[in-house]
Amino acid sequence: MALNIKINTFEGPFDLLFHLIEKNQIDIYDIPIADLTEQYLDYIHKITENQLDLASEFLVMAATLLSIKSKMLLPSKPKQEVASELAVAEDNDVDPRSELMHKLLEYKKFKEISILLRKKEEEQEFIFKRPPEDLSLMWADEIPLSEITFEDLKLAFKSVMSKKKPEEKVSKITKDPIPLSRKVMEIYRTLKQKSKIFFSKLYDKKTSKLEIITTFLAVLELVKMKRINAFQEKQFGEIVLTYREV
C-alpha cells in the first residue's frame, strides 16, 4: 500500500524521473539512459499492476526514453549516402539525451522554486491580518441609484448572467435550470390572461424534458395554492388548466 501512495504523489513523468535521478544520484549531464529507462518502466508497471490510473503523459515519456535509448545504441556513423554528409554530421553531434536533459534541468529549477514558495507559504501561516472594517454601513444610504436607467439594468443583467462563476455548484444548474418559482409565476400570468389553456401549450418541441417537468411541478403547485384548476378527461388525455377567481 505504501507503494501506491508513493506512486500517486508523482506530479508527472518529470517528477518521477527526478525522483529516480535523485535516488540513484545520477548526473543529469550524463544520464545512463538504459538504466533510467529500465527503472522508469519498472515504476510504470508497478502503477498499472496496482490498477491505478496512469496519466497518458507517463506513457509518452516511456516512449521518449525508449526512443533515446535506441538512438544511443545506433552506430555513430550511419549510412552516409542517404543524406548530405553535413546534415548527418550535424545530426550525430547532438546527444540524443540533450533535449531530455534540458527539460529536466528546467523542471528542476521550478521544482526548487516551488519548494521555496512552500516555505514562504508556511511562514505566512504564522502572521495574521486584521479583518477589514465593514465600511459599507457607514455610507450605505448614499448609494446613487437615481442616475440609473432601464438600459443600465438590462446591461447589468446581461453581464451578471454571462459572468463565469466557478464557485457555483454544477449540480445546482442541472437540477434546477429554471426556478420553479419563476415557472409558477409564468403559468399564473398566462392563465390570468387567457383564463384557459392546455397544459401541452405551456411548452414546445424545443423545451427540455427538465423544463417540462418543472412546468408540471409548477402546475401542481398552483393547483395546491388554489390559484388554478386542472382537469383531465381521460388517461393520457389533454390536461386543461383554468384560472380560478379568488
Next chain:
Amino acid sequence: MELQKAMGIIEGILFTSGNPVKIDEIANVLNMTCEQVLECVKQLEIEYNKFSHGIMISKVGSSLRLTTKPEIFPYIEKIFKPKVRSQLSKAALETLAIIMFKQPITKSEIESIRGVNSEKALNTLLEKNLIYEKGRLNVPGRPILYATTEDCLDYFGLESIDDISIE
C-alpha cells in the same frame, strides 16, 4: 512576563480580533493578572497618544479594543469611500437587475446568480422601496420572494410588469 513583551502581544491579539476581547481572556493567555494587563493598556495608551500613531486602545465594559483615532477619519473617508460606494451601487444595481428580470425570486437564487452574499444590497433596495416582499415560496424554509414595486416600474417608465423584457 515582561511588560514590554506583554504590550506587544496585547496589541497583536486586539489587532487580529477586530472585535473587543475580554480582559480576563487576555490575562489568562499571558499568564498575568487583570491588573497587570491594565497596566500594559496604560502604557499602550501613552504610546498611541503619540502623533505617529493612528490607532488607539479603549476599554469597553470588561473588554479591550483597538480602533482608529477619530481625527484620521477624513483620510479614511477619502481613500475608502469612493470604493465602497461604487462597490455598493454595483451590487445594488446587479441585484435589482436580477429581480427585475427574474421576479419573483428568492435571495438564494439571486446569490447563486451573483455568486456573492446579497443581503446588504437587498436591504438597500427594500429601504429605497424599489423592491418588496411579494410572498413566500412554498418550499422548505419558505424563502421570501422579492419583486419590483410599482414605484420601481414608475421610475423606469414601465407600464406594467409585462413590459419587462430583455429581448
Next chain:
Amino acid sequence: MELQKAMGIIEGILFTSGNPVKIDEIANVLNMTCEQVLECVKQLEIEYNKFSHGIMISKVGSSLRLTTKPEIFPYIEKIFKPKVRSQLSKAALETLAIIMFKQPITKSEIESIRGVNSEKALNTLLEKNLIYEKGRLNVPGRPILYATTEDCLDYFGLESIDDISIE
C-alpha cells in the same frame, strides 16, 4: 504634511483596510509622493521593531500591509485557535512557480515544462485569485496568457518576485 502625522494616518488606513493598500493611493490621499510615503514606512518599521509592538508593516508588490509579527503566533493561537490555512497542492505550487518567472505564459507552455496536464492547477490558482488571464497570444487558437496577481505577492508575503531567488 508632517512625517509624524503621516505615519499615524498610514497606520490608521492600513488598520482599517485589513488588506494591502496601494502605496500610490495612500500618497494621493496624503498629498505626498510615494517616496515620502516609503520614508514614513521606514520610520514605522523602526517603531514596530520595538518589543512593545506585536504588529509589523511590510511591502507586498506596490502595496503596504499591516500584519501581526510571527513571534507572537503562539499567543494568538492560544486565544483564538485560528483555522489552519489550507496549503496549495504541489501541482498548483509548481504551476505558480512557472507562471511567476515566465509570465505571461500559456497553458501549453506550462504543460510542456511540467510534462503534465495543468488544467486543474490553473483553475485552483484562478479561483484563489493568485493568477489572472492577462490576455491572449496572437497565434492560431489565441491561447490565454496567464500572469500572477498582486494577491499572489501578498499570499507569500513577497515584496517582489525577485525575493524568490532563482540562483
